[in-house]
Amino acid sequence: MSEKPPQAPPFDEAAYARGREILVSVHGVKRFFRRGDEIVHALDGISLNIYRGEYICVMGPSGSGKSTFFNAVGGLDTPTEGRVFIDGVDMAQLNAEELAFLRCRKIGYVFQQFNLNTTMTALDNVTLPMVFAGVAPDESRARGMALLAKVELEKRWNHRPKEMSGGQMQRVAIARALANNPSILLCDEPTGNLDLKSGREVHELLHDLNKNGGVTVICATHDPNMLAVSDRMVWISDGRIARIAESRLVKIERNSLGAESGE
Ligand SMILES: Nc1ncnc2c1ncn2[C@@H]1O[C@H](COP(=O)(O)OP(=O)(O)O)[C@@H](O)[C@H]1O
Ligand SMILES: [Mg+2]
Numbered sequence: 001m002s003e004k005p006p007q008a009p010p011f012d013e014a015a016y017a018r019g020r021e022i023l024v025s026v027h028g029v030k031r032f033f034r035r036g037d038e039i040v041h042a043l044d045g046i047s048l049n050i051y052r053g054e055y056i057c058v059m060g061p062s063g064s065g066k067s068t069f070f071n072a073v074g075g076l077d078t079p080t081e082g083r084v085f086i087d088g089v090d091m092a093q094l095n096a097e098e099l100a101f102l103r104c105r106k107i108g109y110v111f112q113q114f115n116l117n118t119t120m121t122a123l124d125n126v127t128l129p130m131v132f133a134g135v136a137p138d139e140s141r142a143r144g145m146a147l148l149a150k151v152e153l154e155k156r157w158n159h160r161p162k163e164m165s166g167g168q169m170q171r172v173a174i175a176r177a178l179a180n181n182p183s184i185l186l187c188d189e190p191t192g193n194l195d196l197k198s199g200r201e202v203h204e205l206l207h208d209l210n211k212n213g214g215v216t217v218i219c220a221t222h223d224p225n226m227l228a229v230s231d232r233m234v235w236i237s238d239g240r241i242a243r244i245a246e247s248r249l250v251k252i253e254r255n256s257l258g259a260e261s262g263e
Contacts, residue, residue, distance in 0.1 A: 024086055072084055153171055
């Protein structure tokens with residue numbers, strides 16, 4: 001799909017919001033970085049409501065601010081200006097401990113590079129966030145195995161990342177992101193390093209977690225298979241929202257290998 005927003009009717013926020021509950025609210029977020037003498041406006045005034053149970057795809061060229069946006073929403077970084085509310089809580093008002101608590105329990109992260117601990121087994125990677133949350137060892141082991149079963153890797157519980165394929169590593173990373181039963185999954189180009197088949201497994205998993213697990217998925221991607229199952233698409237350009245569209249109103253061209261049905 002091209003980087004240019006395709007034609008779709010203007011987004012009607014009031015109509016879309018009806019009957020929905022706001023889960024994440026981003027208000028005028030700016031994030032500036034200093035690079036030598038230059039100030040980079042990575043985010044230049046982003047405002048967006050994300051509703052509970054939504055599947056949102058964030059698109060935009062490399063350098064447009066997608067990862068910076070995810071870091072702000074996930075509390076991994078503090079905006080230069082503006083506010084991010086999660087479930088009505090202003091993240092800027094939290095102290096370090098409260099922020100760590102919220103991040104650990106409400107938000108799961110999935111990265112393009114998997115970011116697994118390479119010296120640990122799949123199970124230990126998955127249970128690590130439970131250790132931070134104070135879950136007892138027996139329970140975390142049982143929950144970790146259940147999560148590995150969910151991503152169809154229970155037989156590989158004692159494999160380390162170097163013994164796994166990219167697709168398997170990403171599925172472990174998704175199981176880890178689910179460790180503390182978060183309401184939000186932030187996925188930053190989760191299929192960017194995967195072949196088509198593994199990418200499809202990952203997008204099917206994310207789709208299932210959203211539709212059947214009630215997890216709100218916010219995903220930076222240009223993968224047509226993900227766009228096709230999303231509720232909304234948000235285009236970011238130069239640190240601003242260039243466009244928002246309901247996915248059902250956008251014609252999404254699936255690539256031939258990834259296509260299941262023509263649209
Ligand atoms: N820590 C940083 N220091 C300096 N510049 C940064 C930093 N993080 C991101 N940027 C810059 O901010 C802009 C947006 O980056 P990023 O959010 O990573 O974009 P995307 O994920 O869409 O590729 C880019 O110009 C990038 O170089
Ligand atoms: Mg990025």
